[in-house]
Structures are given as C-alpha cells and as structure tokens.
Amino acid sequence: MIGHVVGKYRLLDQLGEGGMGTVYRAEHVVLGSPAAVKVLLPQFTQDRVVVDRFFQEARTASAIRHPGIVEVFDYGRLPSGQAYIAMELLRGEDLSGFLSRRGKLDVSLAAQIAIQMLGALNATHAVGVIHRDLKPDNIFVVRDPGAPGGIRIKILDFGIAKLINAPPGPHVPGRPKTKDMILGTPAYMAPEQCRGGTPLDARADLYAVGCILFELLTGRPPFIAGGDGEVMAMHIYEPPPRLSNLEPQLPVELDALLAKLLTKDPADRIPSAAYALATLERAPIDPLVGEVALSGAHAVLGAAPAAAPAAAPAPEPSSRWFPGVVIGAALVIAVAIAVAIGAT
Structure with a gap:
C-alpha cells in the first residue's frame, strides 16, 4: 500500500504490523503534514465488533481536546472496505x-x-x-x-x-x-x-x-x-x-x-x-528542573492493532466465574506510533 492515498494522506512507509492491522507513516497530500495511519486487515472488515471498536477509538479521542490526548485527524473506510484511522505521529x-x-x-x-x-x-x-x-x-x-x-x-x-x-x-x-x-x-x-x-x-x-x-x-x-x-x-x-x-x-x-x-x-x-x-x-514536592532524557536508542516501532482476544482466568478465591474476560491489548486497537526520538 506504500504510495497509496488513504483519505487525505499518502502512505510513505510501514512503521509496524500486528495481528489485526498495519501502521504507516503518512503525509497530508496537500499540506505535507505528518501523520500515522493504521489500517485494519481485510479479514476483520466484516467483524462488526472489531470495526466498531476501531472507530470508537477514533471518535472518542477526537472528542477530547487536550494536549495530553493523542489527536485523531480522520477515519473511514477504503474502497476495499478496510477501516483506517489517521492520527498524530508521535516521537518518543x-x-x-x-x-x-x-x-x-x-x-x-x-x-x-x-x-x-x-x-x-x-x-x-x-x-x-x-x-x-x-x-x-x-x-x-x-x-x-x-x-x-x-x-x-x-x-x-x-x-x-x-x-x-x-x-x-x-x-x-x-x-x-x-x-x-x-x-x-x-x-x-x-x-x-x-x-x-x-x-x-x-x-x-x-x-x-x-x-x-x-x-x-x-x-x-x-x-x-x-x-x-x-x-x-x-x-x-x-x-x-x-x-x-x-x-x-x-x-x-x-x-x-x-x-x-x-x-x-x-x-x-x-x-x-x-x-x-x-x-x-x-504536596511538598520540589518542582522538576532540567530536561528529562528520552531514549533514542530503539528502532522505529509502529504499535499496530493488537492480536486477537485472549481470555484470562477468573480471580481466586472468588467462587464465581466471570465469562468473557478480555485482557489488556487483546481487544484494544493500539495507537499508531513512530518511535524515533532524538533531539526534537
């Protein structure tokens, strides 16, 4: 898909891949501004629960205007029916x-x-x-x-x-x-x-x-x-x-x-x-002074959409069984991130 246009963004290179989708580095076709675009794999296109959760992430994040929340630019479907989200490209x-x-x-x-x-x-x-x-x-x-x-x-x-x-x-x-x-x-x-x-x-x-x-x-x-x-x-x-x-x-x-x-x-x-x-x-805590170092040592990582759901056991010593336990990133569609930190 490299070179293809997804919504308003041209895909430049692949950042990562997971069990449910792929994350790309992209740029706006007119403005040239950077973005991360994650695309759901074709086999999940007809899974309403997965697609709804995918789009829920986009709608939810876009409703919160705060510098501490990742910014979502766009979301939708490709002509093939695959779902995508375009969002802020983070370095860190x-x-x-x-x-x-x-x-x-x-x-x-x-x-x-x-x-x-x-x-x-x-x-x-x-x-x-x-x-x-x-x-x-x-x-x-x-x-x-x-x-x-x-x-x-x-x-x-x-x-x-x-x-x-x-x-x-x-x-x-x-x-x-x-x-x-x-x-x-x-x-x-x-x-x-x-x-x-x-x-x-x-x-x-x-x-x-x-x-x-x-x-x-x-x-x-x-x-x-x-x-x-x-x-x-x-x-x-x-x-x-x-x-x-x-x-x-x-x-x-x-x-x-x-x-x-x-x-x-x-x-x-x-x-x-x-x-x-x-x-x-x-609380009586001294203010943070100086610049905190961030790592620039790791390779580029795109946190691609996570793998299929995994079940976890019910907690003990409770005698009740909790059906349908879904843990951590199992159903979470992870945000697209490019980790290539150095000096900004």
Whole structure:
C-alpha cells in the first residue's frame, strides 16, 4: 500500500504490523503534514465488533481536546472496505520503556507525570468518557520544551473507552454481552472492574492512576502474582501495600493520596481527577528542573492493532466465574506510533 492515498494522506512507509492491522507513516497530500495511519486487515472488515471498536477509538479521542490526548485527524473506510484511522505521529517512548530504562523515578519526575495524566483524565471525564485501560503501555512520553522537564505525556488507546451513561449497543449473537466481559489489564484494574457485572465510572480510571503512580515511585505495581487471575483477586481482596512501608523517605502526603486512590470501594475513593490533581499539586514536592532524557536508542516501532482476544482466568478465591474476560491489548486497537526520538 506504500504510495497509496488513504483519505487525505499518502502512505510513505510501514512503521509496524500486528495481528489485526498495519501502521504507516503518512503525509497530508496537500499540506505535507505528518501523520500515522493504521489500517485494519481485510479479514476483520466484516467483524462488526472489531470495526466498531476501531472507530470508537477514533471518535472518542477526537472528542477530547487536550494536549495530553493523542489527536485523531480522520477515519473511514477504503474502497476495499478496510477501516483506517489517521492520527498524530508521535516521537518518543511509552512509559513502560521509560520505566524499564530508569527504574523507579525521582519523586519530582513521578509527580509531574501523574499531574499530566490527571490533567488529561480530567478533560476526558469532563466529556463523559472513561478510558478503562490506563497502564504504562498506553501512556506515551514525547518532547515538549514548554512543559516541566521538557516532556509531555499522551494518553493513548481509547479502543475500550466507554461513554458514561451511554446506552449499550446492540448485542451481536455469539459474542459475550458487555456486562459479562471484564476489559482491562489486570495489574492496573480497579476491584469493581475485576469483578465485572457492574457499570464503571471515572473512579476506575483513578484507581489505575494510583497503580501507575505507585509503580513510578517504587519500581513495581501494587500487586504482583504468578497469573492474571491471582492479580485480579488481590485487587479485590487484599489491602494495597503502603508507600510509606516501601519508600518511607517520600512525603506522607503522597502516601495518603495513594491510599485514597487505591481504596477498594469506589465510594471511598478520591471522587475526581480534578480533586486528585489539586491534592498532588499541594504536596511538598520540589518542582522538576532540567530536561528529562528520552531514549533514542530503539528502532522505529509502529504499535499496530493488537492480536486477537485472549481470555484470562477468573480471580481466586472468588467462587464465581466471570465469562468473557478480555485482557489488556487483546481487544484494544493500539495507537499508531513512530518511535524515533532524538533531539526534537
């Protein structure tokens, strides 16, 4: 497809390929502006659930106008019927890679990343959207000279995002009903998300922020176990570890904030991203100074649409079976990214 025009964009070269689609570097045919275009493979064109989720990502992201959300330019179908999305071409690295290089982060850097996440989430929740799969893989770090540390985070992958209070779509025969499915990534899922069967709200995203911030500060997620089901059971049944026990030198305000973000009962959790943001900004943490280094060592990577759904076991020791569990990137159509960071 190199050289073909998709919508308003000419495909220049391939950035990556996955089990469900291909990602291309592209440019606008008139303006010459760069973009990333991801194209769903032909065999998924007739799968309404996959295509709906693919387009949902585009519609959801385009509804949120915030520098911390990846920008979608266009979406549609090719004459062949294949679905495509044209979006912002990002240069940087995902937070998973950033963490693997650095280990646990300095408190000023961790706080700045969390502040930016909460700001973007506040804009997301304000338009009635919950993400439902926040994790380091879905947070991208790019260069922004105007931001503290010269970095900006971008929240990606709205493929399983949900409009709050939106009516459910039509049920497709042979597919699990949405209420019977558990969507997300176990290490970062709220207890109510792990249980399944109940509507989620913005507080599920805030629990995920708590898990991510805990990992930024300690180098590990709150719960670690041998399997996904065990991790989900820990979210439901086990109290989270206290930051003060692992990193006693950090401000007590951070320990208190994390305890409230990781509360089991959503009714007792911090109620909004704006509230958590204000709490974090009041904590006695030194401002981030100097420019944070981003990796330019890896090869070009296009995070292509993910492979087919994978099932995860139900959490134990619960005696209930949760049918239709879908984990992580299994149903998420990953955002198109070109990682070729150097000096911007």
